Amino acid sequence: MKHIPVLLDAVLHELGDLTGKTVLDATFGAGGYTRAFLDAGASVVAFDRDPGVLDDVQDILQKYGDRFHFIAKPFSKMAELTEQFDAIVFDLGISSMQIDIPERGFSFRADAPLDMRMSGTGVSAADLINQLSDTELAQILREYGDVSKSVVLARAIKAAKPKTTFELRDLIYNPRDIAPVFQALRIAVNDEMGEIKRALSVMPNLLKPNGKCLVVTFHSIEDRIVKNIFRELTTVPGNPLIPVAAPVPFKLIRAVTPDANELENNSRARSAHMRGIQKSY
């Protein structure tokens, strides 16, 4: 299924007139956000670490030419950019395409190798399970999935060494823990929390004066991280993330969740929140 962008109207509404503006789309996906920014008259630099997005990248390059530039890297590499942007937007998590291709190993609904790597490189979920101690695996299950009886389950998973999604699924005795266990492993395999923390630590330098950073999150752990980083940027004087002294360096933008219409039309929108801040120096 083609990915349906979540909270796109809310993002566009918050960014206002994009004519002649520059936008950094940290999570290109199927290019839903990028296309909307380009159609609204912006120039876009986009990141994605999944090589599966390249067909959509080619389509957009053909249509919009040099108003679009794509970087096939993790978005924490935005630290290497030297230009500044009017807006930086993150639409976190995985896309419908990633879930829908069984061989990617993200879904517990299809039997496939236990992979879960967004970039297709590095350590797969099956290998990560082998590398972690029982305690480390239990901590991941607890922290990123709020999984009940995480110590007992981690021990069972370590002992069984699952190689496929169904082998892992069948070890999880409480059906309510299946989705959270898969989510927790995916977050760990892709270092999702490290990526967002690193990117948000360089974001202040990459925004133009009055520029906005918007982040769409899909679960409470990443939402809490974003909320806390944004709160620090707006309240703590002398914050090392902020390069110059300013009386009120960032203003919080009111958080938004999907309306009833979006929830009805897109089940992926269920847990989404859009948070934002605006630079005022």
Ligand SMILES: C[S@@+](CC[C@H](N)C(=O)[O-])C[C@H]1O[C@@H](n2cnc3c(N)ncnc32)[C@H](O)[C@@H]1O
């Ligand atoms: C929810 S989708 C984005 C959908 C997009 N906004 C659209 O409308 O089509 C998230 C995308 O971000 C990518 N992604 C997630 N974390 C990333 C990271 N740390 N660096 C680069 N890309 C990442 C995933 O590969 C996926 O394609």
